[in-house]
Amino acid sequence: MMGSDSDLPALEGCFKVLKALDIPFEAKITSAHRIPEATHAYVKDAEARGCACFIAAAGLAAHLAGTVAGLTLRPVIGVPMAAGPLNGFDALLSTVQMPGGIPVACVA
Template sequence: MKVSVIIGSLSDSSIADKVVKKLKDFGIEVEVKVISAHRALKSLEKYVKESENESEVYIGIAGKAAHLSGVIAAITTRPVIGIPAKSSHLGGIEALLSTVEMPTGVPVATVAIGGGENAAILAAEILAVKYDDLREKLKDLRVEIKKTIDSTEYIYGNKY
């Protein structure tokens, strides 16, 4: 089981780091490439076509115009998850809209601006349809998340 993470530029590497860490926590093989949809379209197309026999899910991370995930989705029929990244001017809203507003027939599942961990979890959920051991790891994660909520309720329960 393998996920390919493609970032539009090195400035988005901090988000990619979160994705990679979470995917590795699940035991998922991950490959990261830096390929701009605008500046290296032919390289992107070549990589996606060559990797789609091994990669079961793609995650695209891009800011500003953020067409990367949509272009990946246009090249492959594998699931694509888009992570909009903050830019210097509009705080990532433009990237969010560019990533989420896809034409019918070319879907991109989109997470929150900078939502690297959620993208990794979503990729794991997609893969868990096929891999039972991954489904169990996701169940364990939900139990751990619930424990943090339960303990927060306990700590603050009498305060309000």
């Protein structure tokens, strides 16, 4: 999952590795802020279809990983994206400083 289509080029390497390992995956652009209902529906639908793990990439406030983690018991990997005037530092802090009970693994 990614917060914006501008995140897509940075995730191409991830897609290549998943393909090389024959791990099925989907790429979905969604937003914790702009379309929260669609994000919630996608997570629940993906769970129902057997999704084993979520990778959530987002920049700036980077609330996507935390939103997903609040909706599922499946593992969530947050990927802070370089964006904005802080070049991703804000996204990194948003991803590693989740509130208690919202487990997100951070990979940068």
